[in-house]
Amino acid sequence: MAYPDDSALRGLPREAPGEGVLGGPLFEREPLVTGGKNYAQVTQDVVRWSERYPTRKWWMAMGIAGAVFTLYLIGMFGTTVYGTGLLGINHPVGWGSYIINFVFWIGIGHAGTLISAILFLFRQKWRTGINRTAEAMTIFAVMVAGTFPLLHTGRPWFAYWLTPLPNGRGPIWPNFNSPLAWDVFAVSTYLTISLVFWYLGLLPDLASVRDRARHPWRKALYNALALGWNGSNRAWRHYESAYLMLAGLSTPLVFSVHTIVSFDFATAGLPGWHATIFPPYFVIGAIFSGFAMVVTLMVIMRKVYGLESYITLNHLEAMNKIIMFTGMVVGFAYSTEFFMAWYGGNAYEGFIFKNRAFGPYWWAYWIMFSCNAFIPQLFWFKRFRRSIPVMFFVVICVNIGMYFERYVIVVTTLHRDFLPGSWGMYSFSAFDWMVLIGSFGMFFTFFLLFTRVFPVVAISEVKGILPVSQGRVPAGKAEVSHG
Amino acid sequence: MVRKKSRKPASERPASTDADDSRVGGGADAGGAVGTDGGVKGLLALYEDPDTILHAARKTREAGFTRWDVFTPFPVHGMDEAMGLGRSVIPWVTLVAGLCGTAAALFIQFGTMVYSWPANYGGKPAGGWPAFVPITFEMTVLLAGVTTALVALWLGGVLRWKKPKLDPDLTCHRFGIFVDATDPKYDVQMARDLLESTGAIEVRLVKEGA
Numbered sequence: 001m002a003y004p005d006d007s008a009l010r011g012l013p014r015e016a017p018g019e020g021v022l023g024g025p026l027f028e029r030e031p032l033v034t035g036g037k038n039y040a041q042v043t044q045d046v047v048r049w050s051e052r053y054p055t056r057k058w059w060m061a062m063g064i065a066g067a068v069f070t071l072y073l074i075g076m077f078g079t080t081v082y083g084t085g086l087l088g089i090n091h092p093v094g095w096g097s098y099i100i101n102f103v104f105w106i107g108i109g110h111a112g113t114l115i116s117a118i119l120f121l122f123r124q125k126w127r128t129g130i131n132r133t134a135e136a137m138t139i140f141a142v143m144v145a146g147t148f149p150l151l152h153t154g155r156p157w158f159a160y161w162l163t164p165l166p167n168g169r170g171p172i173w174p175n176f177n178s179p180l181a182w183d184v185f186a187v188s189t190y191l192t193i194s195l196v197f198w199y200l201g202l203l204p205d206l207a208s209v210r211d212r213a214r215h216p217w218r219k220a221l222y223n224a225l226a227l228g229w230n231g232s233n234r235a236w237r238h239y240e241s242a243y244l245m246l247a248g249l250s251t252p253l254v255f256s257v258h259t260i261v262s263f264d265f266a267t268a269g270l271p272g273w274h275a276t277i278f279p280p281y282f283v284i285g286a287i288f289s290g291f292a293m294v295v296t297l298m299v300i301m302r303k304v305y306g307l308e309s310y311i312t313l314n315h316l317e318a319m320n321k322i323i324m325f326t327g328m329v330v331g332f333a334y335s336t337e338f339f340m341a342w343y344g345g346n347a348y349e350g351f352i353f354k355n356r357a358f359g360p361y362w363w364a365y366w367i368m369f370s371c372n373a374f375i376p377q378l379f380w381f382k383r384f385r386r387s388i389p390v391m392f393f394v395v396i397c398v399n400i401g402m403y404f405e406r407y408v409i410v411v412t413t414l415h416r417d418f419l420p421g422s423w424g425m426y427s428f429s430a431f432d433w434m435v436l437i438g439s440f441g442m443f444f445t446f447f448l449l450f451t452r453v454f455p456v457v458a459i460s461e462v463k464g465i466l467p468v469s470q471g472r473v474p475a476g477k478a479e480v481s482h483g
Numbered sequence: 484m485v486r487k488k489s490r491k492p493a494s495e496r497p498a499s500t501d502a503d504d505s506r507v508g509g510g511a512d513a514g515g516a517v518g519t520d521g522g523v524k525g526l527l528a529l530y531e532d533p534d535t536i537l538h539a540a541r542k543t544r545e546a547g548f549t550r551w552d553v554f555t556p557f558p559v560h561g562m563d564e565a566m567g568l569g570r571s572v573i574p575w576v577t578l579v580a581g582l583c584g585t586a587a588a589l590f591i592q593f594g595t596m597v598y599s600w601p602a603n604y605g606g607k608p609a610g611g612w613p614a615f616v617p618i619t620f621e622m623t624v625l626l627a628g629v630t631t632a633l634v635a636l637w638l639g640g641v642l643r644w645k646k647p648k649l650d651p652d653l654t655c656h657r658f659g660i661f662v663d664a665t666d667p668k669y670d671v672q673m674a675r676d677l678l679e680s681t682g683a684i685e686v687r688l689v690k691e692g693a
Contacts, residue, residue: 038656039556039655039656040655040656043556043655043656164591164595170600171595171599171600172600173595173596173599173600174595175596175602175604176592176595176596176614176615176618177596177604177607177611177614178604179617181618182617182618182621185617185618185621185622185625186617186621188625189621189622189624189625192625192628192629193624193625193628193629196628196629196632197628197632199632200632200635200636203636203641204556204557204654207654208556208654208655210654211648211651211652211653211654211655212651212655227636227641227642228640228641228642228643229641229654230554230648230649230653230654231554231555231556231653231654232552232553232554232639232640233540233552233553233554233555233558233559233562233563233566233568234552234568234639234640235636235639235640235641236555236558236559236562236639237562237563237568237571237639238571238572238573238634238635238636238638238639239558239635239636239639239641240558240571241570241571241573241574241635242571242573242577242631242632242634242635242636245573245574245577245627245628245631246628246631246632249577249581249624249627249628249631250624250628252620252624253621253624256617256620256621256624260617260621263617459556460556460557460558461557463556463557464557464558468532
């Protein structure tokens with residue numbers, strides 16, 4: 001059976017009656033790549049976008065992203081030079097949009113490594129279509145996230161004090177009992193390892209680009225980027241081993257990073273934060289929001305770059321299933337928090353949760369709850385899992401909902417202290433808005449540049465899962481592609 | 484890595500223990516070891532699918548060649564066995580580098596907070612090890628990951644400026660076997676016959692500087 005495009009895919013194994021070994025039905029999986037591609041076509045389809053002058057659409061998107069990025073730079077400049085007083089934070093809400101943005105972006109940064117490492121260990125071959133872009137997204141999201149704690153300190157030029165450098169101030173060392181010091185190590189390790197993993201995966205593809213290049217500058221650039229990769233099996237041997245090792249290392253790393261981020265809250269003795277549920281609750285929320293962002297980007301990218309053969313509806317459906325599952329876990333965590341607030345019998349804890357859902361920030365709470373726990377339930381229906389407009393609506397809701405989750409956690413716990421005398425309200429200043437909106441500009445600027453320079457699909461990995469590579473179809477007859 | 488005598492089979496030696504220029508296909512920079520055939524680097528056979536080259540690689544090894552290599556656009560399953568290459572040493576590198584990371588993290592944390600300047604943070608003991616677990620884990624992963632990647636590329640000969648680039652299609656849709664002219668068993672006609680018999684679509688001589 002031929003699979004020319006998405007319309008031939010059903011998301012179910014194909015039943016061939018009477019073709020089984022013993023005369024029964026044979027169930028065959030659908031192919032991961034449609035359109036009967038051969039090796040040369042895979043390279044061509046992915047690389048051609050970086051070989052032509054950018055389209056008008058790209059320039060328009062880049063113009064908007066760049067303009068929004070400028071907002072971020074202005075906001076950053078303002079709060080660095082004039083101080084964090086420009087932001088909405090004030091007594092009693094001393095953690096505001098910078099912490100919210102940090103947790104939001106670092107959460108988004110969790111999908112990439114989950115897809116590239118955990119799905120790799122589970123031998124989920126569909127990851128090959130999406131892992132490159134998801135990893136790039138991770139790196140840019142973590143870069144965006146990393147700027148916020150630095151700005152939050154108010155004096156980012158002293159950021160190096162966070163590292164245990166020998167110094168003449170005593171020496172005074174960072175307090176390693178503090179989760180804020182753990183964060184420094186967690187986020188920088190995560191960024192470094194994600195970069196290494198991403199670059200290692202890129203090497204063979206950069207070599208493909210290099211070997212096609214004609215323009216001398218282009219040749220020189222990709223020659224440098226691809227190092228000395230030439231596809232030698234003596235290199236592949238160590239490469240594959242290293243890839244497996246990195247996947248094994250990254251898997252606990254993904255969990256550790258958001259666990260440590262949640263410790264920033266959980267080790268504080270405040271009602272609403274001081275909960276043992278926080279690490280798993282944060283990690284699953286991060287995966288949830290990260291997958292939502294991956295689907296958001298993929299839905300657009302596969303269309304604009306004509307990659308529907310590689311990022312098929314089956315891929316999107318698989319991701320939507322993960323979104324639905326993690327969404328339910330997140331909803332369960334919200335409910336568990338409420339249950340524990342009641343069951344624990346602590347008056348302050350009980351008050352904080354009542355205040356979350358029915359206090360002055362009820363709207364934020366219910367945006368969070370409905371976007372994260374209710375709306376993804378649409379994915380119970382296969383029709384909705386495979387409908388581009390529906391999934392786009394859902395993932396946008398999830399992106400919004402997960403922002404509000406962090407907003408709710410940070411603001412509602414702080415704004416009503418133990419004593420009613422120290423109650424207050426929190427609202428954004430113009431600078432909070434600029435930096436929040438601008439952070440999307442930074443993210444998309446980097447992402448758009450990435451889609452121009454690097455192969456957005458892992459070419460060499462996709463070639464390995466083509467039907468021709470699986471020995472099912474003789475080479476040269478790739479049009480007949482079974483899954 | 485220090486160059487040492489290897490007790491492994493010769494076919495494995497170039498990849499796992501020899502990190503210098505004597506690698507297969509080193510050609511021009513292989514210490515002046517030029518082929519006998521008027522600047523010929525070796526013989527390249529091109530194939531069009533992974534199954535054929537897997538079979539061909541097995542044949543090439545059985546013919547007794549030691550200085551040869553396979554070039555593929557993606558890793559071909561079973562090729563290490565076909566070429567007679569053993570398991571990669573990378574997992575050991577990861578383990579050792581990870582343990583170094585663990586040690587470094589513990590050294591920094593205990594060293595600063597217990598020995599260099601013990602400070603009283605909320606009455607907590609200075610050397611409370613549970614608080615050191617997160618950073619210890621992160622540094623283990625950091626050191627292990629970065630070292631693994633670098634060593635893997637270095638052992639694979641990727642971290643070199645000059646690499647033989649035999650055919651641009653080898654990173655796209657062709658699979659190649661290259662037999663180096665410096666191989667002790669190298670004989671143009673014999674090698675050509677062997678490679679052609681394994682289903683190569685093209686067999687050609689690779690000249691110096693190509």
